[in-house]
Amino acid sequence: MVSEEQVKKWKATKTIGIIGLGDMGLLYATKFSEAGWKVVCCDKEALYDQLKEKYAGCKFELVVNGHYVSRVSDYTIYSVEAENIDKIVSMYGPSTKLEGIVGGQTSCKYAEIAAFEKHVPSDVRIVSVHSLHGPRVNSEGQPLVMIRHRCASDAEFDFAQSVLACLKSKIVYLTQEEHDRITADTQAVTHAAFLSMGAAWAKLKIYPWILGDDNDKWYGGLENVKMNISLRIYSNKWHVYAGLAITNPSAHDQILQYATSCTELYTLFVKRNENQLIERVKKAKEFVFNNHKGFLLLDDKLLDKYSLFTNRNSSKPIQTVPNSHLSLLAIVDSWHKLGINPYDHMICSTPLFRVFLGVTEYLFLTPGLLEQTIKAAVFDESFRKDDLEFVVAARDWSSIVSFANFDIYRRRFEEIQKFFEPMFPEANRIGNEMLKTISRYAPESNQKHANA
Ligand SMILES: NC(=O)C1=CN([C@@H]2O[C@H](COP(=O)(O)OP(=O)(O)OC[C@H]3O[C@@H](n4cnc5c(N)ncnc54)[C@H](OP(=O)(O)O)[C@@H]3O)[C@@H](O)[C@H]2O)C=CC1
Numbered sequence: 001m002v003s004e005e006q007v008k009k010w011k012a013t014k015t016i017g018i019i020g021l022g023d024m025g026l027l028y029a030t031k032f033s034e035a036g037w038k039v040v041c042c043d044k045e046a047l048y049d050q051l052k053e054k055y056a057g058c059k060f061e062l063v064v065n066g067h068y069v070s071r072v073s074d075y076t077i078y079s080v081e082a083e084n085i086d087k088i089v090s091m092y093g094p095s096t097k098l099e100g101i102v103g104g105q106t107s108c109k110y111a112e113i114a115a116f117e118k119h120v121p122s123d124v125r126i127v128s129v130h131s132l133h134g135p136r137v138n139s140e141g142q143p144l145v146m147i148r149h150r151c152a153s154d155a156e157f158d159f160a161q162s163v164l165a166c167l168k169s170k171i172v173y174l175t176q177e178e179h180d181r182i183t184a185d186t187q188a189v190t191h192a193a194f195l196s197m198g199a200a201w202a203k204l205k206i207y208p209w210i211l212g213d214d215n216d217k218w219y220g221g222l223e224n225v226k227m228n229i230s231l232r233i234y235s236n237k238w239h240v241y242a243g244l245a246i247t248n249p250s251a252h253d254q255i256l257q258y259a260t261s262c263t264e265l266y267t268l269f270v271k272r273n274e275n276q277l278i279e280r281v282k283k284a285k286e287f288v289f290n291n292h293k294g295f296l297l298l299d300d301k302l303l304d305k306y307s308l309f310t311n312r313n314s315s316k317p318i319q320t321v322p323n324s325h326l327s328l329l330a331i332v333d334s335w336h337k338l339g340i341n342p343y344d345h346m347i348c349s350t351p352l353f354r355v356f357l358g359v360t361e362y363l364f365l366t367p368g369l370l371e372q373t374i375k376a377a378v379f380d381e382s383f384r385k386d387d388l389e390f391v392v393a394a395r396d397w398s399s400i401v402s403f404a405n406f407d408i409y410r411r412r413f414e415e416i417q418k419f420f421e422p423m424f425p426e427a428n429r430i431g432n433e434m435l436k437t438i439s440r441y442a443p444e445s446n447q448k449h450a451n452a
C-alpha cells in the first residue's frame with residue numbers, strides 16, 4: 001500500500017503523457033489532471049492549432065506531437081487506433097524519457113506489447129492498461145486491466161497504479177496472454193452477433209422500432225434490448241470493433257465459430273429438423289447454464305421499459321410474437337462449441353457483455369420461452385427471410401475479420417452506421433438509462449450468478 005505522502009510527492013514531481021486525444025485519451029487526460037497530476041497530451045500534429053483552442057480551458061497541457069509528450073513523461077499512455085499502434089510507437093517510442101513507463105489502451109495487447117518491445121529502448125518499462133468500458137460510461141466500479149509486463153521495481157508499478165486510482169475502477173491484474181484470451185472470450189462472439197443484427201436490418205431496410213402491420217414482429221422486451229445494443233455499437237467508432245476483432249488472433253476462430261453456428265442452426269430450421277435442434281440447443285444450455293442459480297441479470301420489467309418504439313399507425317392490437325432468436329441461440333451454441341463459460345469472466349465483463357449475457361440468460365432460463373422459440377424457428381416462416389439475411393451478415397463479418405481487412409471493415413460498418421444514424425441520439429439516451437439500471441442490479445446479481 002502506497003502512502004498518501006508518497007502519492008503527493010509523485011504528483012508534485014512526475015508527468016503523465018497521453019498520445020491520442022480521442023474519446024478514451026480525453027477521458028484519461030481529464031480525470032488524471034483533475035486528480036492533481038501534471039498531464040501532457042497530443043493528438044495528430046496537423047490538429048494541434050485547432051485542439052489548442054478547443055482545450056484551452058482544460059487542466060492538461062497540449063503539445064505538438066508524441067515526441068514532446070514522450071520526452072517529458074514518466075508514464076506515457078498510447079490511446080490510439082489498434083491498427084496504427086506499431087507505426088505510432090515506432091515514431092514516438094524511441095523518444096521515451098530514460099527509465100520512463102509506457103502503456104497502451106488498445107483492446108488487444110498482442111500487437112501493442114510487440115510494438116513496445118520492438119521500438120522502445122530497453123531501459124523503458126512497460127505497464128499496459130485496458131478500461132473495460134466505453135468513454136461515456138462512468139469508470140467507477142468498472143473493470144480496469146493492468147498488465148505489468150516489464151518493471152524494474154514494485155515502486156514503478158505502484159506509481160502507475162496510483163495514477164489510475166482516480167478512475168475508481170476495479171483493477172484486474174493479468175498477463176498479456178490472459179487479457180487477450182479473456183477479452184476474445186467476452187467480446188468476439190457477442191459483438192459479432194450484434195453487428196450482424198444491425199447489418200441484416202440495414203440490408204433489409206428495416207428500422208425495427210417503427211411499428212406497422214409488417215413490422216410488428218420486432219415488438220417486445222428482448223427485441224428492445226437487441227436493437228438498443230446493436231445501435232449503441234453502430235454509434236461508436238468502427239476502429240474500436242475492427243481493432244479488437246482483427247488484432248486478436250483468438251477472436252478470428254471465435255467469430256468463425258459464430259458464423260458456423262448461425263449457418264448450422266439455420267439449416268436445422270429450414271429442414272424442420274426439430275429433434276436435432278432441440279438436442280443441440282439443450283446441450284449448449286446444459287454447458288452454459290447448468291449451474292445457474294438465483295435471479296436473472298435482466299427481468300421483464302427492465303426489458304419492456306427501454307423501448308425505442310414510435311407511434312404505431314394501425315388499430316390492430318399488438319403483442320409479442322415468438323421469434324426464432326437465431327442470433328441468441330447461436331451465441332450460446334458458440335460458447336458451447338468453443339468451451340467458453342461466460343460466467344468465468346464476470347470479473348472482466350464490460351457493461352455490454354453483462355447485457356449480452358443477460359439476454360441469453362433470459363431466453364434460455366425463462367420458463368417456456370426456449371421451447372416456444374424452437375417451435376417458432378422450425379414451424380413459423382415469418383422470420384425466415386430475416387434469419388437468412390442474418391446468416392449472410394454473420395458469415396460476411398467473419399470473412400472480413402479473417403482477412404484482417406480494416407478498409408473493408410470500415411466501409412461495411414460505416415454503410416450500416418449511416419442507415420441507423422437518425423436514431424442514434426434516442427438510442428443512446430435510452431441505452432444509457434438501460435445500462436445504468438442494469439449496473440445497479442449487477443454487483444449483487446453477479447454474485448448470485450458466479451457459477452464457476
Ligand atoms: N471507445 C471505446 O469504447 C474503447 C476503446 N478502446 C481502445 O482505446 C483506443 C482509443 O480509442 P478511442 O479513444 O475510442 O478512439 P478515438 O478514435 O476517439 O481516439 C484515437 C485518437 O488517436 C489519434 N491519433 C491517431 N494517430 C495519432 C498520432 N500519430 N499521434 C497522436 N494521436 C493520434 C486519433 O486521431 P484521428 O481521429 O485523427 O485519427 C484519435 O483522436 C483504441 O485502441 C480503442 O480500441 C478501449 C476501451 C474502450
Ligand SMILES: O=C(O)C(=O)Cc1ccc(O)cc1
Pocket residue numbers: 106107131132133134187233240244350351352353
Ligand atoms: O462494452 C462493450 O462491449 C463495448 O462495446 C465498449 C468497449 C469497446 C472496446 C473495448 O476494448 C472495451 C469496451
